[in-house]
Amino acid sequence: MSVERVLPRPEAHDLMDLVRDLVGKEVAPRASADESAGRFPREVFTTLGRAGLLGLPYPEEHGGAAQPYEVYLQVIEELAAGWLAVGLGLSVHTLSCFPVAAYGSAAQRAELLPDMLGGELLGAYCLSEPHSGSDAAALTTRAVRGEDGYTVDGVKAWITHGGVADFYTLMARTSDDGARGISCFHVPAATPGLSSAAPEKKMGMRSSPTAQVRFDGARLAPEALLGAEGEGFRIAMAALDGGRLGIAACAVGVAQAALDAATAYAKERRQFGSRLVDFQGLSFLLADMATQLAAARALYLDAARARDAGRPYGTQAAMAKLFATDMCMKVTTDAVQVLGGYGYVEDFPVERYMREAKVLQIVEGTNQVQRLVIGRALAR
Amino acid sequence: MNIVVCVKQVPDTATERKLRSDDKTLDRDAADGVINELCEYAVEEALLLKEAHGGEVTVLTMGPDKASDTIRKALAMGADKAVHLVDDALHGSDALGTSHAMAQALKKIGFDLVILGSESTDARTGVLAAMLAERLGVPQLTFAKKVEVGKGTITVQRVTDYGYDKVEASLPAVVSVVEKINEPRYPSFKGIMAAKKKPVEKLGVADAGIDASQVGLANSWSEVVDFAAAPPRAAGTIVKDEGDGGAKAAEFLASKKFV
Numbered sequence: 202m203s204v205e206r207v208l209p210r211p212e213a214h215d216l217m218d219l220v221r222d223l224v225g226k227e228v229a230p231r232a233s234a235d236e237s238a239g240r241f242p243r244e245v246f247t248t249l250g251r252a253g254l255l256g257l258p259y260p261e262e263h264g265g266a267a268q269p270y271e272v273y274l275q276v277i278e279e280l281a282a283g284w285l286a287v288g289l290g291l292s293v294h295t296l297s298c299f300p301v302a303a304y305g306s307a308a309q310r311a312e313l314l315p316d317m318l319g320g321e322l323l324g325a326y327c328l329s330e331p332h333s334g335s336d337a338a339a340l341t342t343r344a345v346r347g348e349d350g351y352t353v354d355g356v357k358a359w360i361t362h363g364g365v366a367d368f369y370t371l372m373a374r375t376s377d378d379g380a381r382g383i384s385c386f387h388v389p390a391a392t393p394g395l396s397s398a399a400p401e402k403k404m405g406m407r408s409s410p411t412a413q414v415r416f417d418g419a420r421l422a423p424e425a426l427l428g429a430e431g432e433g434f435r436i437a438m439a440a441l442d443g444g445r446l447g448i449a450a451c452a453v454g455v456a457q458a459a460l461d462a463a464t465a466y467a468k469e470r471r472q473f474g475s476r477l478v479d480f481q482g483l484s485f486l487l488a489d490m491a492t493q494l495a496a497a498r499a500l501y502l503d504a505a506r507a508r509d510a511g512r513p514y515g516t517q518a519a520m521a522k523l524f525a526t527d528m529c530m531k532v533t534t535d536a537v538q539v540l541g542g543y544g545y546v547e548d549f550p551v552e553r554y555m556r557e558a559k560v561l562q563i564v565e566g567t568n569q570v571q572r573l574v575i576g577r578a579l580a581r
Numbered sequence: 582m583n584i585v586v587c588v589k590q591v592p593d594t595a596t597e598r599k600l601r602s603d604d605k606t607l608d609r610d611a612a613d614g615v616i617n618e619l620c621e622y623a624v625e626e627a628l629l630l631k632e633a634h635g636g637e638v639t640v641l642t643m644g645p646d647k648a649s650d651t652i653r654k655a656l657a658m659g660a661d662k663a664v665h666l667v668d669d670a671l672h673g674s675d676a677l678g679t680s681h682a683m684a685q686a687l688k689k690i691g692f693d694l695v696i697l698g699s700e701s702t703d704a705r706t707g708v709l710a711a712m713l714a715e716r717l718g719v720p721q722l723t724f725a726k727k728v729e730v731g732k733g734t735i736t737v738q739r740v741t742d743y744g745y746d747k748v749e750a751s752l753p754a755v756v757s758v759v760e761k762i763n764e765p766r767y768p769s770f771k772g773i774m775a776a777k778k779k780p781v782e783k784l785g786v787a788d789a790g791i792d793a794s795q796v797g798l799a800n801s802w803s804e805v806v807d808f809a810a811a812p813p814r815a816a817g818t819i820v821k822d823e824g825d826g827g828a829k830a831a832e833f834l835a836s837k838k839f840v
Contacts, residue, residue: 215770219773223767248767253770
């Protein structure tokens, strides 16, 4: 992928060069084989961590790189174009660090963040439950406060990095007061009583484990609580605003990879004596793909700039997630069409892109939930 | 321990490389300049030795202004400072001239150990390490796949056709490394940022005490008389297997000295 990027600072170009180097040598070459084998590339995240990519949008004093979202998201996009499991994995890790970074006390930030952002640890985010997806406030996992901390019981579902993460950012119920009864916790993976089920057998992103995470009397110290009791739902929603931009960037990356593959094929493949790309029917298809893609990129970058400027951006984040992931589904489907029969087989990557695109319309809030968020903002 | 790593900017091997028609030297505008791959292994080895034994790693390169990109790459990996030999008078120097210039710079910098890649992907003479050692009057340990530093001594495994030789010498010394020696690290983003603040000293011919009559195209002992583009790849040889395919394949490989 060689997208011309306008970046806010010279250092961001150096960062992007580093990312492209890593994608070209360490990420993209193994994507196809690891996806087929369902092999989680933990060592790729270690490599990215040592390169300083696991804490990009967080402050330098805690080991982050103090990069604006505008830059961080374009890094995600480049990684996702090489391999969605890695781009999305980085987005989920960054999301998992958000509650400590934004709502943790000074002591919690100083103690936890350097390791979380330092590159050796990988995070997971536990909000959804088997019966609580879009209706996140209906979650039933309980954290009961005792004299020396909390005891957690319940099951979390659809957890990216479930079973391989080093820490879990957990939303659990501390009272029955609906959305106001939810609290946020930092849970190390080694906590007794925490276990994960076998990974789900997914349509795509098979290398990235998605699993249920169980809490059976898991004991948490009082310091595990992030923010105040009852503040968890607000923290979760704030984290998701950023996470949605991460998914939008992933969608743009996957779509770019699909467009690149389709365009390269259309330039090479000849039928009826002409290159496919010289048939207007296909050339217009590619033109529409490229245009929708560019619009999606502009939309997520616009939301990112609002965030970087300290302005409200939740509605724009929902729009970016909605538009970019629907675009990605359409573009990857069309890419398969451009390649014809070759698009439908694993010898070419576009069928994988199409399978990967589908999950992006579902995660971090289904696209119906995004419309709900946008519609509510209009009705206010 | 003060280690100097010699690095070189070369045209990207993934692009088309050309010589200039006027003076038959490398056309540096025709291809992107990148750090010579083996130089990355040399930098990595220097950093590993520094991490184990302390000291300082200085990068030395000779080349035009844009070779500073290569210096920055080595500094981003973790080297401490750099010296850039840059002077129009150095243009077109052959291996002998280059070794004189580099040796003078090395004397000026001072070193316990000099590390370099065993060859570059452009000229591929593979002689610079030996020439430097001779000019500096120190031991040469070339084609190293493993390096160990003791008290005032250095031991390497020197790759040979039959395996390796164990070679030991006193410090200071010059070592050239092969790609088996390590796995070069990626620079980190923090390393890239830090590299911008690290000192880079530019030296001209006079600054480094280089004898101008020993360097440059006109003073080179070797001369490129003529050159031609590589011929397009010829059609392959097709061997029909009539029960003796294995033997024919082996004969072919033997004729090309592959086996």
